[in-house]
Amino acid sequence: MSDATAEPGESDAPDDRAGPLATLDHRMATFRADDRQRRIGLAVALVVGVGVAWLHWLGLVVAGALVGLTCRSLPRALAAGIGVGVVVLATFVLLSPTLAAGELLALGQPAYVAVGSALALPLLGSLTRGVV
Template sequence: MSDATAESGEADAPGDRDGLLAALDRRVAAFRADDRRRRIALVVALVAGVGVAWLHWLGLVFAGALVGLTRRSLPRALAAGVAVGVIVLATFVLLSPAMGAGELLALGQPAYVAVGSALALPLLGSLTRGVV
């Protein structure tokens, strides 16, 4: 009889997980449907992501993921990821005390890496929306 109890306990576990995932999916869908909450979350995600990106380059992926999760569809999440990259790049150029945009581009390969990573890494992070 203990075998039957163990089997029924194992059978219930996947159903419980499906119920939890379904409930989470409903909550996320309701969140994305509310424009006001979604816009507030977008601003908070942008500020938090840029703050983390200021500390470490992996923050660019984190920023893209946070912003992408607030969007309703994958194409919009990808566009938001590119927008985050542009904002981070503009912030970097504007707050750089030593050089302007022209001087940054004159550096050559290091500038290409900076611009490429500023645009590509948030885009990579925003692909999280395709999973969730």
């Protein structure tokens, strides 16, 4: 139907024409504006992300993306991604029955890969905030 023949009760709001992406963007903006919802969402995203990271290393990217989506801006999302990496490293060291933090670093190159991936992969996932 063209604009000239539109009924008087019909509205041509931008959200109606843009589709589901505009609706998602509006819902995420509303979610991020409410501090209480955002903090609860951040905590849930952290727990779910660490749980997924426990199952597979790609879960680190998912954890960073989930936490990054709850943040208000891209720099905060990047900081949250680094924070997830630190939480994952701390969880790994605390739950490892045989390795202390010093022993982990004494492993050499495998430790560098573990620390690097635990910090870099959630950071990569948190870049999702720049898109959404």
